[in-house]
Amino acid sequence: xxxxxxxxxxxxxxxxxxxxxxxxxxxxxxxxxxxxxxxxxxxxxxxxxxxxxxxxxxxxxxxxxxxxxxxxxxxxxxxxxxxxxxxxxxxxxxxxxxxxxxxxxxxxxxxxxxxxxxxxxxxxxxxxxxxxxxxxxxxxxxxxxxxxxxxxxxxxxxxxxxxxxxxxxxxxxxxxxxxxxxxxxxxxxxxxxxxxxxxxxxxxxxxxxxxxxxxxxxxxxxxxxxxx
Numbered sequence: 001x002x003x004x005x006x007x008x009x010x011x012x013x014x015x016x017x018x019x020x021x022x023x024x025x026x027x028x029x030x031x032x033x034x035x036x037x038x039x040x041x042x043x044x045x046x047x048x049x050x051x052x053x054x055x056x057x058x059x060x061x062x063x064x065x066x067x068x069x070x071x072x073x074x075x076x077x078x079x080x081x082x083x084x085x086x087x088x089x090x091x092x093x094x095x096x097x098x099x100x101x102x103x104x105x106x107x108x109x110x111x112x113x114x115x116x117x118x119x120x121x122x123x124x125x126x127x128x129x130x131x132x133x134x135x136x137x138x139x140x141x142x143x144x145x146x147x148x149x150x151x152x153x154x155x156x157x158x159x160x161x162x163x164x165x166x167x168x169x170x171x172x173x174x175x176x177x178x179x180x181x182x183x184x185x186x187x188x189x190x191x192x193x194x195x196x197x198x199x200x201x202x203x204x205x206x207x208x209x210x211x212x213x214x215x216x217x218x219x220x221x222x223x224x225x226x227x228x
Contacts, residue, residue, distance in 0.1 A: 002038035006031060007054070050148075057110045058171040064103040073176055075183040079124060081176040111178050116170050117143045119177035128172045135169050142166055 012024035029036065061070040072084040119125055121143055125136045132138065138151060152162040 002041050004032075004035045004038050004042075006035065010051070052113070054113050055110050056113050056116050056167075056170045056174050057108065058174040059106040060109050060175060061104050062107045064105045066102075070102070070104060071175075073179040075179055079180060079183060081124065081126075081180050109174070109178075111174050111181075113170065115181045116174050116177045119173065119180050120170075124180055125173045125176070128169065131165070131169055131172070135165075139166050139169055 006027050008025045008027035010023065011026045012022075014022040014024070016022055032039070062068060063070060073081050074084040075081050117139075120136055120139050123136070125139075127133060128135065132155075138155075142148065142151060148159045148162050148166075152159045155162060157165075
């Protein structure tokens with residue numbers, strides 16, 4: 001039995017006569033590699049296909065007047081994401097006016113699924129209201145290769161329902177994952193200059209030692225010449 005695993009793009013979906021739908025996928029030949037032979041052997045054969053988007057789409061609630069998110073997040077030193085304390089509007093702070101209920105709008109956002117999945121796999125995703133208590137663990141099992149069918153059987157729901165549940169959970173934690181990912185990148189960027197400074201310091205020490213060795217060598221040579 002042939003098996004092919006690849007990343008590609010859905011280019012076309014055609015609804016044809018007699019209740020047939022034609023799906024056209026585009027895959028890089030270079031990425032497909034030697035698997036192209038396995039793919040060729042599947043022509044005109046029945047296959048099982050699972051397609052997942054590499055993008056997680058979610059909505060962020062924003063203040064329509066300020067165009068700023070209603071909920072903001074911050075990351076502590078250990079990488080845990082928390083809801084940040086709301087910042088009062090400057091006018092309200094100065095005049096002591098009561099907070100006006102903002103007009104809320106939904107702003108569509110998207111993030112790479114691998115970022116959200118890494119956030120979940122590393123155990124940084126918190127429990128979310130409206131989901132099972134162990135939802136992060138369930139999604140982690142799916143990310144690590146367990147089938148939707150097995151997970152659905154354990155939870156006594158249909159495969160379609162578990163797919164929707166996992167996708168909804170990814171969307172729910174996506175804003176936190178984005179903030180966490182930005183924090184990780186900042187940590188990495190801060191580490192690079194420190195590493196360069198340490199390397200430069202090592203070079204300076206080596207150079208200083210080299211100069212000292214040359215100086216000591218010259219002194220020793222002069223002493224030997226004087227003794228001669």
